[in-house]
Amino acid sequence: MVEVTPSTFNALMRFTTRPDLIFVRGRGSWLWDHTGKKYLDFIQGWAVNCLGHCPPAVVEAIRRQSEELLNPSPAFYNLPAIQLADLIVQNSCVDRVFYANSGAEANEGAIKLARKWGGIHRSGAYEIITMDHGFHGRTLATMSASGKPQWENLFEPKVTGFVKVDLNDLTAVKQAITPKTVAIMLEPIQGEAGVFPAEDDYLHALRQLTHEAGLLLIFDEVQTGMGRTGTLFGYQQSGVEPDIMTLGKGMGGGLPLAALTAKEAVCCFEPGDQGGTFNGTPIITAAGLAVMKTLLEPDFLPQVRHVGDYLREKLLYLSQRFGCGEVRGKGLLLALNLGRPVGGALVTAAMENGLLLNAPRPESLRFMPALNLTTEEVDHMVAILEPLMEKAWNAV
Numbered sequence: 001m002v003e004v005t006p007s008t009f010n011a012l013m014r015f016t017t018r019p020d021l022i023f024v025r026g027r028g029s030w031l032w033d034h035t036g037k038k039y040l041d042f043i044q045g046w047a048v049n050c051l052g053h054c055p056p057a058v059v060e061a062i063r064r065q066s067e068e069l070l071n072p073s074p075a076f077y078n079l080p081a082i083q084l085a086d087l088i089v090q091n092s093c094v095d096r097v098f099y100a101n102s103g104a105e106a107n108e109g110a111i112k113l114a115r116k117w118g119g120i121h122r123s124g125a126y127e128i129i130t131m132d133h134g135f136h137g138r139t140l141a142t143m144s145a146s147g148k149p150q151w152e153n154l155f156e157p158k159v160t161g162f163v164k165v166d167l168n169d170l171t172a173v174k175q176a177i178t179p180k181t182v183a184i185m186l187e188p189i190q191g192e193a194g195v196f197p198a199e200d201d202y203l204h205a206l207r208q209l210t211h212e213a214g215l216l217l218i219f220d221e222v223q224t225g226m227g228r229t230g231t232l233f234g235y236q237q238s239g240v241e242p243d244i245m246t247l248g249k250g251m252g253g254g255l256p257l258a259a260l261t262a263k264e265a266v267c268c269f270e271p272g273d274q275g276g277t278f279n280g281t282p283i284i285t286a287a288g289l290a291v292m293k294t295l296l297e298p299d300f301l302p303q304v305r306h307v308g309d310y311l312r313e314k315l316l317y318l319s320q321r322f323g324c325g326e327v328r329g330k331g332l333l334l335a336l337n338l339g340r341p342v343g344g345a346l347v348t349a350a351m352e353n354g355l356l357l358n359a360p361r362p363e364s365l366r367f368m369p370a371l372n373l374t375t376e377e378v379d380h381m382v383a384i385l386e387p388l389m390e391k392a393w394n395a396v
């Protein structure tokens with residue numbers, strides 16, 4: 001039995017506010033804390049446990065791999081890394097995969113690849129047009145690429161070379177293009193901003209614009225990739241193919257796995273340009289391979305769309321009942337606009353009642369459950385949330 005005292009967490013560096021709980025066990029859509037309390041988990045490691053907690057396919061894959069080979073070194077090939085890259089390439093528009101350990105690192109790689117390509121093909125152009133409220137990670141370059149207002153003056157000086165425009169504003173992009181521009185980088189759906197999709201027409205127009213201007217189109221699919229939107233990759237919703245695509249979050253089924261992927265014509269790294277000690281180790285790519293094989297099972301993505309539609313219906317019902325705003329997003333990346341700033345209070349009350357939710361903005365709730373959750377679990381979530389909303393609405 002784990003005991004929590006006032007000093008339990010003293011050795012951990014503080015970077016955010018967390019409840020005085022220790023999570024000790026997870027299975028599927030359920031998570032248990034050190035007191036034995038059980039929670040229905042609609043956060044799932046921040047949209048990371050795409051098959052839920054401790055999915056048997058992933059647990060078995062890493063158990064078997066752990067008995068064969070943990071890490072031969074990044075200077076040598078290993079089998080799961082090759083097999084997973086093959087599956088990604090066979091099932092997407094990209095031709096090559098570079099593994100990373102986090103979404104931020106994958107995006108750093110995308111920025112480096114675009115700058116390298118600009119050096120070769122665009123007489124040294126290096127500027128990347130990115131989106132206001134976009135989120136690309138927490139390294140210095142990816143923070144600079146992000147459009148989070150709270151980061152505007154943090155950790156100065158910024159990495160230069162990023163120009164911000166509003167999402168879905170094509171004219172703003174056209175006006176931002178200069179001879180120094182090399183790429184446009186965005187999320188097909190802005191996740192951390194609160195689930196704001198790029199419009200299909202806008203994405204098609206960006207693709208045409210980048211073709212005409214000789215620029216690269218980079219999709220940050222760290223959140224929208226790996227089945228989250230109901231298709232294997234988010235770009236397949238609009239049919240607009242990027243030149244560079246980054247993946248992360250769900251890719252390792254809970255383990256730290258991410259990737260920088262690109263079309264052949266863009267792959268211009270030379271020896272020494274890119275690398276990493278832990279990148280593409282067999283123990284982690286074995287987990288990714290198990291995830292990918294599961295997502296590719298014929299019934300898997302149709303079921304994601306089915307449960308996604310079911311969740312959307314329930315959120316629309318809540319919105320109608322309480323006079324909230326729109327339901328945003330696709331597949332199982334959905335947000336409910338509450339219409340009032342009660343998101344934080346609802347998240348706290350939900351946790352007390354055994355439900356883990358996220359409020360990316362004070363007036364929205366985001367839902368990022370396991371992709372294999374059941375409609376019964378959706379019903380269970382609503383059964384906890386609805387009375388809490390009733391209470392919150394009556395209180396005002």
Ligand SMILES: *Cc1c(COP(=O)(O)O)cnc(C)c1O
Pocket residue numbers: 101102103104105107135136137138187191192220221222223224248249258
């Ligand atoms: C989470 C996220 C990142 C950062 O990934 P980390 O693994 O936390 O570095 C980057 N881009 C998007 C779109 C994300 O959702």
